[in-house]
Amino acid sequence: MARDALTREQIVRTAVELLDEDGLEGLNMRSLGKRPGAAATAVYWHVRNKDELVLAAADLAWQEIPLPAHDAAPGHWPPAALALDLHAMFVRHPWLVQAFGSYLFHGPGKARFDDHTLGLYEQAGFAPADADLLAAAVFTYVLGSALGAAATASLERRLGRDGEDPKERVAAALARAAETARGFPRLRARLEQPEAADYAGAPDRTLEAGLDALLSGLEARLAVD
Structure with missing residues (x-):
């Protein structure tokens, strides 16, 4: 071309x-x-x-993320919807999660997201300085929640390039981790639960549960203030 x-x-x-x-x-x-x-x-x-x-x-x-309206339906606080959409974007692009360790991201797409995020918190009643702190806290939680998927994608690519079977190698590593964990009472009890998939597996809806706890705390703080 x-x-x-x-x-x-x-x-x-x-x-x-x-x-x-x-x-x-x-x-x-x-x-x-x-x-x-x-x-x-x-x-x-x-x-x-x-x-x-x-x-x-x-x-x-960043431009893939839909921006929810300020007047969302009761029970669906807009920052929660935005955080879930942010997490979905990170899962679609796991390289972006890894890149946070070596790049300072900026541009109109990210600025659009950041500006709208601050607007949601300010519309809820937080002062601009508090909105900045709280938006950053939620962002950090979502980024950390996406780290596992990003690390798995990177590991599987590396193992594939080395000619190994990624699934077999990961399964073997998890088996060794589980064996070590059985020497500790709380980890052993967790692994013995019928619903426990593996040592590294997070329970279902971990992201949603943590996000709900975090945002509920922010709403409670707003009510007190």
Whole structure:
């Protein structure tokens, strides 16, 4: 594809696809250039380097998040819906969760999300300074909740590249972890429960339960204030 026929938007969307498939370690200009049918040198006309590309791809991912209205139905506080949609986006793009350790994300997509989030808390009655703190707390909880899925995706890719069977290797590691855990009373009791899937498995609706506790605490704080 000629340079003038290759747009920045095409490049960024293709980068998201490549990142979803191969993770941060699989993204480079050569592999990206092959996707749209362009040479890596043509990609450089639109993005300077990999770091710029990751930032642009991340900002495109942020734009996927729907923004709930301030006047949500009773029992469905808007920040809860927004937090669940944020978590769903992180699960779709696990590389983004890992990238938080080495990138400072910014751009119109993230700014759109951040601005709307602050608006939800301010509309609920929190002062701007408190809204900033509380929005950050919920964001941190959601990001941490998505870390397990991101780590699993990265591990399975790495094992696959090494020629190993990812599922067998993970199962073996979990078996060893469970054996160690049986030496500790509370962990042993948990593993002996019929519904316990494995040592590393979280109970169903863990995200929702934690989010409910966190947001209920914020609402209670608002009532006191």
